[in-house]
Amino acid sequence: MKPRLYTPGPTPVPEQVNLKIIEPVIHHRTKEFRDLFARIQSELQYVFQTQEDVFVLASSGTGAMEAAVANCLSRSDRALTIEGGKFGERWGELCEAYGIAVHRYKLGSGRSCKPKELEELLRRDPGYDAIFLTHCETSTSGVLDLQAVAEVIHRNSTALIVVDGITSVGVLPMKMDEWGIDVVVSASQKAFRCPTGLAFIACSEKAWAAVESSDLPRYYFDMRKMKGSLANQNTPFTPATSLLFGLDEALKMMHDEGIGNIWEKHRMLGAAFRSAVESLGLEIFSENPSDSLTAIKIPDSLLEQNLVRLLKDKGCVVAGGQGELKNRIFRISHMGYCNADDLSAVLSALEEVLISCGWSVKPGMAAAKFQQMLTSDSGNA
Amino acid sequence: MKPRLYTPGPTPVPEQVNLKIIEPVIHHRTKEFRDLFARIQSELQYVFQTQEDVFVLASSGTGAMEAAVANCLSRSDRALTIEGGKFGERWGELCEAYGIAVHRYKLGSGRSCKPKELEELLRRDPGYDAIFLTHCETSTSGVLDLQAVAEVIHRNSTALIVVDGITSVGVLPMKMDEWGIDVVVSASQKAFRCPTGLAFIACSEKAWAAVESSDLPRYYFDMRKMKGSLANQNTPFTPATSLLFGLDEALKMMHDEGIGNIWEKHRMLGAAFRSAVESLGLEIFSENPSDSLTAIKIPDSLLEQNLVRLLKDKGCVVAGGQGELKNRIFRISHMGYCNADDLSAVLSALEEVLISCGWSVKPGMAAAKFQQMLTSDSGNA
Numbered sequence: 001m002k003p004r005l006y007t008p009g010p011t012p013v014p015e016q017v018n019l020k021i022i023e024p025v026i027h028h029r030t031k032e033f034r035d036l037f038a039r040i041q042s043e044l045q046y047v048f049q050t051q052e053d054v055f056v057l058a059s060s061g062t063g064a065m066e067a068a069v070a071n072c073l074s075r076s077d078r079a080l081t082i083e084g085g086k087f088g089e090r091w092g093e094l095c096e097a098y099g100i101a102v103h104r105y106k107l108g109s110g111r112s113c114k115p116k117e118l119e120e121l122l123r124r125d126p127g128y129d130a131i132f133l134t135h136c137e138t139s140t141s142g143v144l145d146l147q148a149v150a151e152v153i154h155r156n157s158t159a160l161i162v163v164d165g166i167t168s169v170g171v172l173p174m175k176m177d178e179w180g181i182d183v184v185v186s187a188s189q190k191a192f193r194c195p196t197g198l199a200f201i202a203c204s205e206k207a208w209a210a211v212e213s214s215d216l217p218r219y220y221f222d223m224r225k226m227k228g229s230l231a232n233q234n235t236p237f238t239p240a241t242s243l244l245f246g247l248d249e250a251l252k253m254m255h256d257e258g259i260g261n262i263w264e265k266h267r268m269l270g271a272a273f274r275s276a277v278e279s280l281g282l283e284i285f286s287e288n289p290s291d292s293l294t295a296i297k298i299p300d301s302l303l304e305q306n307l308v309r310l311l312k313d314k315g316c317v318v319a320g321g322q323g324e325l326k327n328r329i330f331r332i333s334h335m336g337y338c339n340a341d342d343l344s345a346v347l348s349a350l351e352e353v354l355i356s357c358g359w360s361v362k363p364g365m366a367a368a369k370f371q372q373m374l375t376s377d378s379g380n381a
Numbered sequence: 382m383k384p385r386l387y388t389p390g391p392t393p394v395p396e397q398v399n400l401k402i403i404e405p406v407i408h409h410r411t412k413e414f415r416d417l418f419a420r421i422q423s424e425l426q427y428v429f430q431t432q433e434d435v436f437v438l439a440s441s442g443t444g445a446m447e448a449a450v451a452n453c454l455s456r457s458d459r460a461l462t463i464e465g466g467k468f469g470e471r472w473g474e475l476c477e478a479y480g481i482a483v484h485r486y487k488l489g490s491g492r493s494c495k496p497k498e499l500e501e502l503l504r505r506d507p508g509y510d511a512i513f514l515t516h517c518e519t520s521t522s523g524v525l526d527l528q529a530v531a532e533v534i535h536r537n538s539t540a541l542i543v544v545d546g547i548t549s550v551g552v553l554p555m556k557m558d559e560w561g562i563d564v565v566v567s568a569s570q571k572a573f574r575c576p577t578g579l580a581f582i583a584c585s586e587k588a589w590a591a592v593e594s595s596d597l598p599r600y601y602f603d604m605r606k607m608k609g610s611l612a613n614q615n616t617p618f619t620p621a622t623s624l625l626f627g628l629d630e631a632l633k634m635m636h637d638e639g640i641g642n643i644w645e646k647h648r649m650l651g652a653a654f655r656s657a658v659e660s661l662g663l664e665i666f667s668e669n670p671s672d673s674l675t676a677i678k679i680p681d682s683l684l685e686q687n688l689v690r691l692l693k694d695k696g697c698v699v700a701g702g703q704g705e706l707k708n709r710i711f712r713i714s715h716m717g718y719c720n721a722d723d724l725s726a727v728l729s730a731l732e733e734v735l736i737s738c739g740w741s742v743k744p745g746m747a748a749a750k751f752q753q754m755l756t757s758d759s760g761n762a
Contacts, residue, residue: 007408010622021623022399025576027388027698058578059601060439060619066601097600189619195406197439197578197621217598219478220440220447238441238570240578240621241391242402317408 011336034233043251061187064199085139143290272373392717424632442568445580466520524671653754
């Protein structure tokens with residue numbers, strides 16, 4: 001059994017990244033570290049498409065989400081969270097943990113926030129201090145049209161726009177400065193081809209004003225401390241240096257590939273993969289599916305089968321649904337260090353599993369559909 | 382030039398730990414992960430000498446310190462911090478960041494808190510809700526007699542005893558349960574032979590009562606969430622899985638060596654190393670030096686020399702002083718994956734550097750003294 005990882009985080013780590021991770025340990029208050037840190041800083045700005053500083057935290061992505069809340073809000077602020085699944089809900093929970101008055105707007109499961117829907121919300125109440133969005137909701141694979149949503153917010157409100165880009169930055173087009181996004185957070189184990197353990201956060205000038213005036217308690221995630229240390233190409237607290245070595249290599253790979261090419265690759269892979277899944281008679285879960293991962297409905301007749309387990313027995317580790325979506329969907333990632341051949345492999349495994357469950361499939365159909373789609377798409381491009 | 386790392390964190394990582402770190406990525410909501418997590422749990426309890434749960438955070442040690450403050454205190458609480466250097470001050474800064482009324486008791490630099498001194502403090506004011514201690518103050522190498530200090534606190538106060546064990550757990554004797562310590566925090570890159578990026582925290586039953594009733598805001602570091610997930614051998618947020626693979630291997634090594642043997646090894650190495658340093662005519666900085674690292678005063682006549690740089694040119698990476706101790710001391714670690722031969726190597730390098738600076742030393746003196754001390758100590762033992 002040859003294992004292959006298709007979970008929507010962690011994603012596979014290239015060997016050249018792993019080899020950097022285990023280079024001899026260095027101390028973090030040295031010129032070697034400062035040079036590493038400066039390179040990472042500049043490459044992260046490229047991936048985030050921002051001129052702002054991008055800070056690297058030793059934490060999971062949730063740590064960067066908490067940093068956004070604890071630094072950019074103050075006790076008397078009002079927040080709006082748009083919640084389309086487990087990770088949107090996390091914004092709401094974080095605001096509540098800090099005692100913030102928060103309007104938690106719940107989308108139906110699998111739904112994405114439409115610009116028009118948000119516009120109506122803001123016309124009724126434009127006075128939010130910050131709006132928390134989830135670019136790609138990993139629990140449903142729902143994606144929002146971030147550029148259009150940001151335009152709507154700019155037209156109707158002065159709120160800070162805070163975006164969970166954990167499974168979007170480095171996969172989907174993200175133009176932080178051009179689109180006027182105030183805060184973007186992400187994490188290492190998704191598009192960034194690294195192990196878990198690092199998170200990223202970048203803030204606009206407008207967001208920095210909120211950081212400076214915030215009266216919420218914070219220390220480890222205090223962005224003022226991070227900014228102070230950044231002037232010396234360093235971190236306020238001990239960084240996860242070995243992971244930074246890996247990140248440095250991964251960012252070099254991403255730079256060489258070109259961020260525009262990466263976005264286009266994932267667009268093509270996502271579209272072709274969904275067509276191939278549908279050609280098997282399966283249904284895509286989300287109304288507006290992301291190119292980061294595909295969430296697939298488990299057909300009623302297969303509810304008794306454990307598709308995730310059967311795929312794992314063939315070596316393909318995919319993710320099930322979370323919370324209320326448990327046993328209703330399964331999710332296959334195409335983020336990060338993933339190419340067309342990886343997706344052909346999992347499509348073949350999925351076909352075999354479906355056939356073993358008595359599902360009517362002509363062998364090779366999905367992989368053929370996938371290749372046809374890719375060919376015609378790149379022909380059009 | 383052959384590099385050797387003697388900084389008091391990070392410390393060298395064994396090759397077998399590194400090889401585990403880059404094993405194929407696994408997803409963290411799986412049986413494989415739960416098995417890994419359960420093993421780590423049990424081995425950390427052994428190293429902390431506790432029956433309580435030991436939680437692993439994806440953060441630096443400061444994250445675990447923040448978890449201690451944000452979970453174990455409430456808004457109206459009063460705290461006492463004993464500050465003998467940069468890391469003691471961190472407890473005070475953390476309490477202030479959360480708006481806690483804190484008595485920041487400052488020891489002179491290089492001084493350690495004597496049990497009697499603390500007793501006088503507590504007789505004047507026994508009403509603290511928590512007392513924050515630093516077992517080994519890494520910035521000065523000062524160590525406190527934790528067992529005696531804990532006894533004094535138990536006799537005079539009902540305060541929670543919270544201990545920064547970042548450079549003590551796994552080096553110095555630490556008997557959390559037997560000594561009645563309520564909270565112990567530590568981190569991966571010190572005694573635990575791992576890269577930076579993981580922190581640990583354990584709480585007594587008494588501390589858990591404070592956690593449950595705390596009204597301070599917290600989310601990523603919320604210990605109630607950690608406890609909830611632990612029941613399923615998991616973490617509330619994405620763990621730093623690759624580092625956990627390494628930690629699993631490092632803990633196995635520590636188990637095989639035996640925690641009592643590790644404590645005794647470091648006691649012998651520390652004593653012999655300090656004698657050898659003194660035989661060179663150098664002075665130990667702290668009045669009560671730890672066996673985790675040695676802080677050495679830079680002699681007045683060598684202040685113009687950059688000893689740290691000269692040692693680095695010979696391959697030996699040691700640490701300078703921090704803050705007001707910059708250019709006054711340098712620090713050599715003997716924590717973690719370090720044995721007598723590593724210390725012979727750095728003593729030889731130090732001798733060579735001193736001789737090159739015109740310091741009067743007979744070549745080979747320090748290494749000879751070191752070996753004599755080790756031989757007579759183990760003969761006595």
